[in-house]
Amino acid sequence: MLAVEDLSIGLTVHKEGIPVVDTVTLGVEMGEAVGLVGESGSGKSMLCRALVGTLHRHSAAVTGGSIRFEGEELVGAPESVWRRVRGRKIAYVPQSSLAGLNPVLTVGKQLTGLIRSAKSEIAKSEITGGGSARSRARDLLEMVEIPRVDSVMNERPHQLSGGMRQRVVIAGALARSPSLLIADEPTTALDVRVQARILDLLRRLRDQLGMSLLLVSHDLAVVQEVCDSIVVLYAGAVMEAGSQEAIRRRSRHPYTAGLVAAASMDIAGGFEPIPGEAPSVGAWPTGCRFWPRCSLTLRVGEGDVHGRCSTGSQPLPVEVEGRLTACTFASAMSEGGGNRSGEAGAPG
Amino acid sequence: MTTETVNAPAEELEQRKERVAAAVARRLLRAVLVAWGVSLVAFALVRIVPGDPVAVLLGDLASEERIQRLREELHLTGSFVNQYLGYMSDLLKLDFGRSIMTTRPVLTGIGDTLPVTLWLTGFGMLVAVIIALPLGVVGGLTRSNLYRLSFNLLSSALIATPVFVSGVLLLLPFAVWLRWVPVAGYEYAFPQNIKYLILPAVVTGIPIGMIFGRVLQESIRETYTEEFVETGLVWGIDKTAFMWRYLVRPSIAPVIGLMGYIVGAYLAAAVIVETVFVLPGIGTYLVRGVLARDYPVVQGTLFIFGFIVVAVHFLADTLAAVIDPRARVMS
Numbered sequence: 001m002l003a004v005e006d007l008s009i010g011l012t013v014h015k016e017g018i019p020v021v022d023t024v025t026l027g028v029e030m031g032e033a034v035g036l037v038g039e040s041g042s043g044k045s046m047l048c049r050a051l052v053g054t055l056h057r058h059s060a061a062v063t064g065g066s067i068r069f070e071g072e073e074l075v076g077a078p079e080s081v082w083r084r085v086r087g088r089k090i091a092y093v094p095q096s097s098l099a100g101l102n103p104v105l106t107v108g109k110q111l112t113g114l115i116r117s118a119k120s121e122i123a124k125s126e127i128t129g130g131g132s133a134r135s136r137a138r139d140l141l142e143m144v145e146i147p148r149v150d151s152v153m154n155e156r157p158h159q160l161s162g163g164m165r166q167r168v169v170i171a172g173a174l175a176r177s178p179s180l181l182i183a184d185e186p187t188t189a190l191d192v193r194v195q196a197r198i199l200d201l202l203r204r205l206r207d208q209l210g211m212s213l214l215l216v217s218h219d220l221a222v223v224q225e226v227c228d229s230i231v232v233l234y235a236g237a238v239m240e241a242g243s244q245e246a247i248r249r250r251s252r253h254p255y256t257a258g259l260v261a262a263a264s265m266d267i268a269g270g271f272e273p274i275p276g277e278a279p280s281v282g283a284w285p286t287g288c289r290f291w292p293r294c295s296l297t298l299r300v301g302e303g304d305v306h307g308r309c310s311t312g313s314q315p316l317p318v319e320v321e322g323r324l325t326a327c328t329f330a331s332a333m334s335e336g337g338g339n340r341s342g343e344a345g346a347p348g
Numbered sequence: 349m350t351t352e353t354v355n356a357p358a359e360e361l362e363q364r365k366e367r368v369a370a371a372v373a374r375r376l377l378r379a380v381l382v383a384w385g386v387s388l389v390a391f392a393l394v395r396i397v398p399g400d401p402v403a404v405l406l407g408d409l410a411s412e413e414r415i416q417r418l419r420e421e422l423h424l425t426g427s428f429v430n431q432y433l434g435y436m437s438d439l440l441k442l443d444f445g446r447s448i449m450t451t452r453p454v455l456t457g458i459g460d461t462l463p464v465t466l467w468l469t470g471f472g473m474l475v476a477v478i479i480a481l482p483l484g485v486v487g488g489l490t491r492s493n494l495y496r497l498s499f500n501l502l503s504s505a506l507i508a509t510p511v512f513v514s515g516v517l518l519l520l521p522f523a524v525w526l527r528w529v530p531v532a533g534y535e536y537a538f539p540q541n542i543k544y545l546i547l548p549a550v551v552t553g554i555p556i557g558m559i560f561g562r563v564l565q566e567s568i569r570e571t572y573t574e575e576f577v578e579t580g581l582v583w584g585i586d587k588t589a590f591m592w593r594y595l596v597r598p599s600i601a602p603v604i605g606l607m608g609y610i611v612g613a614y615l616a617a618a619v620i621v622e623t624v625f626v627l628p629g630i631g632t633y634l635v636r637g638v639l640a641r642d643y644p645v646v647q648g649t650l651f652i653f654g655f656i657v658v659a660v661h662f663l664a665d666t667l668a669a670v671i672d673p674r675a676r677v678m679s
Contacts, residue, residue, distance in 0.1 A: 052581075052582045054578055057572075057573070057577075057578060086581065086582050086583075086584040087582060087583050087584025091582065094575060094579055094582065099574065100579040101576055102576045102579075102580065102598065103576065103674050104672050105593060114583050114584070114585050117585045117589050158673040158674075173582070173583065175583065176584060
């Protein structure tokens, strides 16, 4: 349904166009839930914005590759095409949606305004189900499990708690029955208790409405809970992509393995964070972007006389054991091994 | 159903109420202080300015004895402090005294002239808003650099043009050559007074409209970067509704806040505009009072100016906060 191929995005602030997303390929099938995992600065939000055509608001632009939705090419599509796609086909819940609601309008007015503006495009009955815009807005709020719907309709966002605001943003995203919902860090700004509820809600909505979900998070545990398959992004490039099961059981990339270890820290007890920090945009290392922090490189590095990790460009993911991995030494990682616990095999 | 809170916790609400109450109390205190400060400055200034009301009134040939008698009649004897205390105690009783020149109560004089100035202010503000809305909205939404550049240049030029220059420049074609409007004068009845007010309102409204327009333009551009604009965009709200409700509406509060300041500046401008167009407003009243060293008139007028500025400022801030909750963080 959604096919992103070799997508690259660059910042347009400088003429050189500093890359933030580099040759990323991913796909979302009908009804599938895909998780996109990456640290801040890995380019995941930029990737989302490319999917709804709002990169220009963030001084960025697609510099290569393609985005196809139901066969239609969206890269370079005019604003009129985007207006048809946004909300109706691809809905997006932006990051930090605590500030995601119009501060000067009541919740009811924001939703009815959205529902009414859809009227001109599709048959009236299709959106409102024959009822008024107001009753449809009420239905949407009930769908996202907002209590006391009638009073919330008449309140402005600053009167609502963070979890409620997040629910309203989701309700608005659902208003036109999109076939794909992108949720960018939907739980980050919320406290843990509310986080779990929002995740439950997303999971339930996906089943109930039969839509696809692209869930973006820095937290692998969050994504694992909801998604069928997972794409791991690091410094603008895909490190590993595959089924949730395969990645959790047997990661074939040292970075993912580190994330898995971090995500399962409750079970394993005492986890070691991946050493170092993610490189900032514009300061990506040559070779594999992860190598300066990679324990596998450090370990095989002694024998890595050819410098296969640290030179050249970021390797593109290739299929290894039923998933895609960008690690040249994927086969060096043993069964069930992380980059720390596993034995190193003979590289190359 | 969830136990998740719908509203911000009750504690937070309570705190917010307290904050608002404290802010209002601060405002009121400030209003009283400003009005008092203005009255003090007014009192001191008219006395520091060289010249003597009695000499102006009686002329050079009056006898010393007559001057002394009038001085006592007008309570102009005694020390500065004594005079001030007398003035303040009258003021607390809302007694502004009588004009030295005309012996009419100052409050009556203000009551006669203030409505003219309020008409002018209201009319001028209307002109300003009519100019500012389209210019600011287009400037905020357009990506055309040419528009922005020309708007900035034009507005700078118009803001920098003194009112007495633009007033005279407009009088010549519209009042003298075309005779569309009278050159000067006033009629104290609603529809008739408009033809006397049009030119002065346009002359003062244009530079203020340019200022509003620029503030609105900047405000819209700032709003454009906000997160909720992205939400509106990806929700797929139709273009007109999106521009109006997501870009313009949330950008208006700063302009309304600014109006509070501008009304104060407008009173200062009224002094000049009313002189140029010979309007019997409070500005003219003040100028005559100053020229005649008519102490009670000057003091009373400036006190009213101070009061109006503080009151309008308060109203504008309150209105801005009602329209936009983000403006509620009161200083």
